[in-house]
Amino acid sequence: xxxxxxxxxxxxxxxxxxxxxxxxxxxxxxxxxxxxxxxxxxxxxxxxxxxxxxxxxxxxxxxxxxxxxxxxxxxxxxxxxxxxxxxxxxxxxxxxxxxxxxxxxxxxxxxxxxxxxxxxxxxxxxxxxxxxxxxxxxxxxxxxxxxxxxxxxxxxxxxxxxxxxxxxxxxxxxxxxxxxxxxxxxxxxxxxxxxxxxxxxxxxxxxxxxxxxxxxxxxxxxxxxxxxxxxxxxxxxxxxxxxxxxxxxxxxxxxxxxxxxxxxxxxxxxxxxxxxxxxxxxxxxxxxxxxxxxxxxxxxxxxxxxxxxxxxxxxxxxxxxxxxxxxxxxxxxxxxxxxxxxxxxxxxxxxxxxxxxxxxxxxxxxxxxxxxxxxxxxxxxxxxxxxxxxxxxxxxxxxxxxxxxxxxxxxxxxxxxxxxxxxxxxxxxxxxxxxxxxxxxxxxxxxxxxxxxxxxxxxxxxxxxxxxxxxxxxxxxxxxxxxxxxxxxxxxxxxxxxxxxxxxxxxxxxxxxxxxxxxxxxxxxxxxxxxxxxxxxxxxxxxxxxxxxxxxxxxxxxxxxxxxxxxxxxxxxxxxxxxxxxxxxxxxxxxxxxxxxxxxxxxxxxxxxxxxxxxxxxxxxxxxxxxxxxxxxxxxxxxxxxxxxxxxxxxxxxxxxxxxxxxxxxxxxxxxxxxxxxxxxxxxxxxxxxxxxxxxxxxxxxxxxxxxxxxxxxxxxxxxxxxxxxxxxxxxxxxxxxxxxxxxxxxxxxxxxxxxxxxxxxxxxxxxxxxxxxxxxxxxxxxxxxxxxxxxxxxxxxxxxxxxxxxxxxxxxxxxxxxxxxxxxxxx
Ligand code: 8GP
Numbered sequence: 001x002x003x004x005x006x007x008x009x010x011x012x013x014x015x016x017x018x019x020x021x022x023x024x025x026x027x028x029x030x031x032x033x034x035x036x037x038x039x040x041x042x043x044x045x046x047x048x049x050x051x052x053x054x055x056x057x058x059x060x061x062x063x064x065x066x067x068x069x070x071x072x073x074x075x076x077x078x079x080x081x082x083x084x085x086x087x088x089x090x091x092x093x094x095x096x097x098x099x100x101x102x103x104x105x106x107x108x109x110x111x112x113x114x115x116x117x118x119x120x121x122x123x124x125x126x127x128x129x130x131x132x133x134x135x136x137x138x139x140x141x142x143x144x145x146x147x148x149x150x151x152x153x154x155x156x157x158x159x160x161x162x163x164x165x166x167x168x169x170x171x172x173x174x175x176x177x178x179x180x181x182x183x184x185x186x187x188x189x190x191x192x193x194x195x196x197x198x199x200x201x202x203x204x205x206x207x208x209x210x211x212x213x214x215x216x217x218x219x220x221x222x223x224x225x226x227x228x229x230x231x232x233x234x235x236x237x238x239x240x241x242x243x244x245x246x247x248x249x250x251x252x253x254x255x256x257x258x259x260x261x262x263x264x265x266x267x268x269x270x271x272x273x274x275x276x277x278x279x280x281x282x283x284x285x286x287x288x289x290x291x292x293x294x295x296x297x298x299x300x301x302x303x304x305x306x307x308x309x310x311x312x313x314x315x316x317x318x319x320x321x322x323x324x325x326x327x328x329x330x331x332x333x334x335x336x337x338x339x340x341x342x343x344x345x346x347x348x349x350x351x352x353x354x355x356x357x358x359x360x361x362x363x364x365x366x367x368x369x370x371x372x373x374x375x376x377x378x379x380x381x382x383x384x385x386x387x388x389x390x391x392x393x394x395x396x397x398x399x400x401x402x403x404x405x406x407x408x409x410x411x412x413x414x415x416x417x418x419x420x421x422x423x424x425x426x427x428x429x430x431x432x433x434x435x436x437x438x439x440x441x442x443x444x445x446x447x448x449x450x451x452x453x454x455x456x457x458x459x460x461x462x463x464x465x466x467x468x469x470x471x472x473x474x475x476x477x478x479x480x481x482x483x484x485x486x487x488x489x490x491x492x493x494x495x496x497x498x499x500x501x502x503x504x505x506x507x508x509x510x511x512x513x514x515x516x517x518x519x520x521x522x523x524x525x526x527x528x529x530x531x532x533x534x535x536x537x538x539x540x541x542x543x544x545x546x547x548x549x550x551x552x553x554x555x556x557x558x559x560x561x562x563x564x565x566x567x568x569x570x571x572x573x574x575x576x577x578x579x580x581x582x583x584x585x586x587x588x589x590x591x592x593x594x595x596x597x598x599x600x601x602x603x604x605x606x607x608x609x610x611x612x613x614x615x616x617x618x619x620x621x622x623x624x625x626x627x628x629x630x631x632x633x634x635x636x637x638x639x640x641x642x643x644x645x646x647x648x649x650x651x652x653x654x655x656x657x658x659x660x661x662x663x664x665x666x667x668x669x670x671x672x673x674x675x676x677x678x679x680x681x682x683x684x685x686x687x688x689x690x691x692x693x694x695x696x697x698x699x700x701x702x703x704x705x706x707x708x709x710x711x712x713x714x715x716x717x718x719x720x721x722x723x724x725x726x727x728x729x730x731x732x733x734x735x736x737x738x739x740x741x742x743x744x745x746x747x748x749x750x751x752x753x754x755x756x757x758x759x760x761x762x763x764x765x766x767x768x769x770x771x772x773x774x775x776x777x778x779x780x781x782x783x784x785x786x787x788x789x790x791x792x793x794x795x796x797x798x799x800x801x802x803x804x805x806x807x808x809x810x811x812x813x814x815x816x817x818x819x820x821x822x823x824x825x826x827x828x
Contacts, residue, residue, distance in 0.1 A: 017058060018100050023107040026054045039111065045181050047113060048091075048121035051104070052184035055094050059230040063239040066825050070149045074315050074325065075823040078143060078150040078814075081304060081338060082331035083297060084133030084280070085140070085154045085242060086161075088643030089122040090185045090229070092487050093141075097232040123178045124644050126160030127244075129284040129601075130562040131669050132370050134479075134643070135448075135806075136331055138669070141480040142810040144233035144240040145506065147822040153304035155296060156186075156227050156244035159279040164601050164640040166546075169617035173282075173604050186227040186244075193225045194306040195250065196299050202391050207351075214348060216391040222273045223248045224303035234482050234506055237825040245303040247276035283603045284562040285376040294337075294380055294388050301338040305345055319350045323363035327818035330367045330442065333378045333434035339365060339441030340392040340399070348391070354398075366444035366817045368475070369435070371666050372452065372460055373566065379431035382424065396423055396432060403440050410467050421463045439464045439471075444817045446475045449667035449688040451708065473816060476691055477667040478809035481508040483643075484673045489651035491530040492677065492798075499523070508676075508805035515799040524791045531654065531678065531794070538652035541645075542597070542636050548624060550634050554593035555784050558679070559657035560641050560649055563602040563609040566664040570612050570754065571766045572596065572657060573619055575774055577734045577743070579633055580623050587628060592781045595634045596620075599641030599649065611754055613637065618743040618750075646670075650677045654794070655702075655780060658683035659773065661764045663708035665689075672804035678794040682776055684769070688804070696800045700793045702783075704776035705769040714768060721762035724770065731770050735759070 016022060030050035031037055037046045070077060095101040105115040128134060136152065143150035162173040199219030207213050224245045231240045249270035276299050281288060308326050309319065317325055322342075330336050339361060346357035370376075386393045400423040411417045423440065425431040439445055439461060447453030453474030457465040465472055486493050486505050496504060500513040517523040535552040543549055559572055576596055583589050598616050602609035620635030638645060656674030658665075658681055665687040675681060675692055683689040684705040693701040706714065725732055739755050741748035758766055784790055802808075814820045 018098070018103060020103050020107045020110070023054060023100070023104060024111060026057060027051055027107065027111070030054055044117070044121050048118050049182065049184050051108070051118050052091055052122075055091065055098070055100075055104075056185060056230065058098055058100070059094065059232050059239050062232065062237050062825065062827075063230045063241070065237060065827055066149075066239050067241070068828065069823060069825045071311075071315055072826075073823055074317060075149040076324065076818070076820045077311075077326055078148060078818050078820050079304065079308060079326050079328045080136060080139060080143070080150060080152045080331065081301060081328055081335035082133070082136040082152065082154050083300065083334035084128030084331075085125075085136045085152055085244070086128030086130070086133035086643060087125050087137045087242070088134075088483060088647070089119070089124050091122050092119050093483055094230075094232060096482060096487050097234050099235055123181065124642055125178050125183070126176050126642060127154065127157050127280060129161060129280070129282065131667075132332055135370075135477055135669060137643075138478065138480040138483075138806040139810060140231050140240065140242060141233075141482060142478075142806040144231045144238050145236060145480075145482070146807060146810055146814070147233060147236050147238040147824055148810070148814060148820050149823050150240050150820075152231065152240075152242040153300065153307070154242070154244050155277050155280075155300045156246045157277055157280040158246075161280055161601065161642075162282055162604065166613070166617060166637060166639045169614050169621065171602055171610050171613050183227075185229045187229075189226045189228060192307065192310070193223050193248075194303050194310075196222050196224050196247075196302045198222060198295060198298070199388060200390060202394060214391065214394070216344075216348070220273070221250050222276060222299065223250050224299060224306075226303070226307065237827060243304070243307070245277065245300050247274055247299060249273040282601070283605075284601075285371050285373050285564065286603065286606070287376060287378050288605075289380065289384075291384055291388060294384065297334050298337050298341070298389060298392075301335045302341050304335075305338060305341055309345060309350075319346065320352060320356065320360065322346075323360045326364060327820055328365050329813070329818070330365060330438055332368065332370045333438050336367065336378075336434045336438035336441070337389070337392065339437050340389075340395045343395050343399070344391055347395075358399075358402075361441055362443050365438075365442040366446070367438040367442040368446050368448065369452075369456055369461070369666075370448055372455055372664065377460075378434040379425060380434070382430040382432060385432050393432070396437065399437070399440060400424060407467060417463055421467075435461070436464075443471065444473060445471050446473045446817070447666065448475060448477045449691060450474050450476060451663075451685075451690055452666040452687060455663060455708065475809060475812055475817075476688055476803070477669050477672070478804050478806035479669050479672045479676070480806045481505060481511075481676065483647070484650065485676055488647040489530075489534065489677055491533055492527075492651065495523075495526055495530060506807075508807060509802035511676075511802050512799055515796065518792045518795040518799065524788065524795065527678070527795055528787070528791050531652070534652040535654075538597075538648050541648050542638065545639055546636055548634065548636050550595045550636060551593060551631060554595045554631075554634065555654050555780075556597060556652055557594050557655040557657065558597045558649060558653040558674070559659070560597070560599040560638070560646065561668075561670050563600045563612055564606075565608055565612070565764050567660050568764055568766060569598060569600070570615060570758075571659055571769065571773060572598075573612070573615050574731065574734055574766065574770060575777060576623070576633065576635060577619050577737060578730050578774060580619070580626075580629065581730065581734055581737065583629055583632060584626075591632055592784045593632045595636065597636050597638065597649070597653075599638040599645060601641065608754065608757075611751065615738070615743070615751055615754060622743050646673070650674055650679070653677065653679035654784075654790075655679060656681045656683075658686070658689050659705070659769075660684060660686045661769070662686045662706055662711050664764070672801065675797055675801045675804065678798045680780075680790075680793055680797055682773075682780060691803065692801070695803050696797050700796050700800075702776050702780055704772040706765065706772075711765065714765070719762070719765065719768065721759055721765075721767040724767040725759065728771055730774075731767070 030053040035046040140152040160176045197218030229242045346352040423436045650673045656679040658671045667688040682702040744750040
């Protein structure tokens with residue numbers, strides 16, 4: 001029985017449908033009637049689909065009851081607008097929420113089937129790039145568990161994040177056809193489809209009562225069709241909705257073109273409309289400025305707002321109390337066009353006067369910023385924007401004119417500041433600044449960790465802060481303990497439950513109660529045994545995926561996240577090369593055996609990041625095959641890092657690498673998943689690392705590197721990377737080794753772009769932090785040798801990670817921003 005299966009909170013009438021016999025019957029029925037197969041001839045996918053349908057059926061009643069309750073109570077509903085939802089596989093999580101993993105396992109085994117094998121069949125919907133998309137998934141899990149009425153609104157991409165393979169050490173991208181075998185979790189609701197206009201022009205007219213109005217005459221109209229998936233809370237009756245939109249042609253054929261005999265032209269138009277939701281842009285923290293991307297953003301935002309207005313009407317509420325019914329969260333600037341779209345819907349379509357509409361809009365929206373990197377700030381060339389959204393541009397101009405009037409009074413005579421604040425960047429080619437639109441149109445603005453929120457106020461959004469200090473707040477991220485502990489690390493879950501009960505699954509702050517066990521020898525021995533078992537599982541995954549055999553008794557030192565210069569995977573690479581250099585110079589050097597594990601995707605157009613992957617795999621290739629190393633160092637790059645892979649990685653990690661340059665990582669959430677699973681952190685004073693260290697204690701955290709203040713100071717003084725290189729003989733030798741082509745079969749040109757950049761510019765200050773990083777690793781090395789002390793630290797680390805649950809984060813958003821509360825579902 002899994003840790004989480006000990007209690008079932010379902011009343012009698014539901015319980016019968018959850019009995020083993022009825023689960024078996026339902027499963028066989030789906031196999032026969034949905035898949036059209038018998039057990040004898042069913043494929044693995046048939047079996048998975050039947051099981052998924054069986055489980056979905058068991059969610060439908062609470063799904064109904066939830067929306068009926070919310071409607072009846074006219075409950076304030078959180079609408080989480082996000083261009084990405086990186087959900088991970090559903091089956092395991094839904095079994096956990098329902099509390100039926102154990103019964104299902106037995107039911108399957110009575111049919112001669114292995115639940116784990118069926119779980120492995122699921123194609124994960126990779127509808128996100130990384131942190132931001134995964135945060136949205138953790139948040140909707142917490143909203144449901146906390147019984148808060150909520151809808152996640154996003155895009156049903158036909159192709160999610162690309163599938164990564166590694167060939168000859170390089171990243172190769174393959175398409176992610178996740179819908180190939182169908183998605184059993186979603187229900188299409190054609191009856192709630194909406195129309196979305198694009199392009200064209202606007203016209204002025206006078207209405208019947210003599211009022212001056214504007215109408216938008218679009219160039220084309222696309223239909224948005226919602227696909228709903230249930231999001232069950234953990235052991236509660238609330239099942240919220242994730243509603244993702246697919247674009248469809250409004251008419252199957254354009255009859256005009258068709259009748260002219262241009263059949264292919266007509267079909268082509270259909271194809272073009274449907275392109276809108278074809279593919280997720282695979283860029284993490286950089287923008288491409290493509291027209292299709294703007295169309296995607298507008299499309300899903302317009303669909304979602306129209307949907308909320310429909311619900312508002314359905315609840316019998318006037319549009320003018322929209323802000324009382326909905327709290328809309330903008331997950332970064334991607335949905336920020338919503339500010340102009342809600343204004344348009346209220347003014348042009350519901351005839352609400354401007355001032356009233358603006359009040360409603362501002363009380364509805366709030367905005368979360370996720371990055372300080374300038375290249376991630378969305379701005380659209382004005383002409384492109386006008387072409388796609390002519391009416392919105394007019395509305396934005398009007399918002400801007402009114403806003404700048406207010407700003408001029410606030411900052412009397414300071415026209416430089418007014419230009420900086422403007423929604424339109426006029427310093428060269430003109431752009432619409434989406435972050436500014438989000439700030440002006442929202443009543444709350446937050447960063448995702450304390451340092452990040454401070455830096456927003458001090459730097460990126462300082463003018464807005466000066467104008468509206470009260471709008472700013474900080475909301476430290478969190479991750480769901482359901483997926484990231486209960487589901488991923490059942491061994492640990494079971495041990496914890498045995499000691500303190502299973503309350504931690506719903507209330508992660510209770511994990512504190514294991515703190516006294518840090519000094520309990522028997523508990524520590526079990527803790528260690530669990531980590532070892534998880535490492536063995538990961539080792540077999542690594543062998544399967546890469547052919548590399550690793551020693552489960554070596555330290556598992558892990559860095560999994562998007563590949564980016566600011567995250568500094570190449571700092572690790574330099575250090576690994578230095579360790580290798582040391583081992584080669586002193587053959588019998590006594591070092592703690594380590595397995596360095598990397599994983600993560602590089603944006604397909606980000607050549608530097610792809611070269612970083614090549615550097616890691618190239619160094620690994622040499623080290624893994626050198627007999628002198630005698631397996632004391634191994635380097636593995638896991639291909640296609642995903643939620644599914646993460647679920648195997650975090651529980652097996654012992655050291656978590658969080659080594660971004662201070663001031664660059666907004667928060668990080670992987671750092672939290674590692675900490676919860678007992679991996680110690682080696683990290684900089686960046687993002688949520690700072691808060692993790694505050695919580696777990698400085699003696700349970702391996703700190704190195706410059707602080708954000710020191711980074712600024714060094715930059716002000718003029719940073720010269722060569723000064724640091726000269727001071728460090730080992731680093732110098734390592735750089736020369738890479739440069740000479742030692743790791744690239746003599747090709748001295750291969751890594752030159754990376755190395756030259758480090759020596760001449762080094763914008764992420766690797767050389768400045770290198771010494772401190774290497775010294776810190778020596779401390780890690782020493783600490784790991786004392787197994788008991790290490791285990792104690794690992795237990796304390798988990799015990800003190802209570803703050804980093806997304807339940808805590810969502811509680812804060814509800815209290816401080818959304819003013820939303822739990823609404824227990826009434827069962828019919
Ligand atoms: C990330 C931040 O980099 C990370 O520090 C933070 O923990 C996470 O958001 C959640 O708040 N940012 C992104 O993932 C991001 O900007 N993604 C781009 C694809 C838009």
